[in-house]
Amino acid sequence: MSNTVIAVGGHIGDMELTAGPTLAKVVLEGGRAIIVDCTYGERGHPTVAPSVYREQKLHEARFFAETIGAELITLDYSDGFLPDDEAVAEQIAEIIRATKPDVLITHWVHSMHRDHERAAQAALRGAFLASIPLEEIEAARHSVPRILHAENWEDMEGFEADTFFGIPDEAFDLWLTGIQEHAFARGETYGFRFIDYYSALMQVKGCLVGERRAAAFRSAGAEKFTLAGP
Template sequence: MDLLAIVAHPDDADIFCGGTLAKHADRGDDVVVAHMTRGEYGGFDTTESDIAATREAEATEAAEVLGCDCTFLGFEDGRITYSLENRRRIVEVIRQYEPAVVLTHYEDDMHPDHRTTSELVTDAYYMASLPLVETESDPHDPDNVYFFGKPTSSFDPEVYVDIAEYQETKERAIERHKSQVSFLQEHGGIDGEFDDLVDSTRAEARVLGTEAGAQFVEGFVPLHQPTTDYLR
């Protein structure tokens, strides 16, 4: 099963679904992280281009730790907007990589980039299979979209992935985002649930693990239930 994670910022995949990505990569699946932006608003006392270059390098290193590939889609941090043109751009990304499953942000999220990314991916998932929607690549029909979310939102997981064997890998990937580890500690407040990236994500994985009967877990909400679930 090939996976495509479409995330707003360079550290989002590692924080929210890094264990799942590492688990599938270790199984031999093709796993790609597509970053909508280069995260150029995520820093202090420097230029956007400098921050973007740092975060792109960190994300590339983190992807290597997880065992997956990564790409950057060229949207502007803090300025992702919903439009037909942008939806078509995501349709092309889905068609290009031909994933069986797409992972992305849950719709209820404080960050506007997360919310808009969720909406674009959800709608592009549907449009990607339609032959008359023209992009450079051929139509593709992924099996499903799975959403990940913040513990501070209304996010209520329905699917649990046991990442006990990959929690350490996930943490090593998060640690590659050195600029964000320090930025979020100083930022506080708004992203308070992630003041300490490693400790916070480990605690969340442990809480979800308690619900699912495992040591460490990542949770997801599927866009739709497979038909077989209704026929059993």
């Protein structure tokens, strides 16, 4: 499998949690996975100072990426303060031009978190900017063939999955090892059992498509597709 997949999330941990099993699958099948975390997510701990939690989050992000074999890019924005401007979209466009992904994954466009919505908008805008001809960088122009929104219980307003990827045991195990390093995913911040929720969700979605586990997405277009694999 030769797919390059880029996943753009609002905070460290967002795409690791929701798109992570699929990214692990991509790497196992010979593809390239790139995680772009737009903010550090450093304000997400009720008892740890943001400056301290920021360093912990960076460690968690690096551990996860190394565990599943993904590349990591962290943009220098603060949790809760992701700008709604062209600068973020242009940064993502530069990454797209450089990596030429076959698939872009991001949040659904409606969320309880502003950073999620702004990351999704920046990813979609970045994909557009990367696709248009700019005279000085014409050779780097790239149109992303497929754009997907990951299923996230915090981004469910109007979300309806139309694309499912079977998640093999090895990909699930790598994801589980990596995501367990994240304090929030273990339920140590505000108590929500993220790992249990998404592990169970993959089993539920797998029942719908005849797989032991599956990850669900909504296509930015009307088409349905599957990642190539053995």
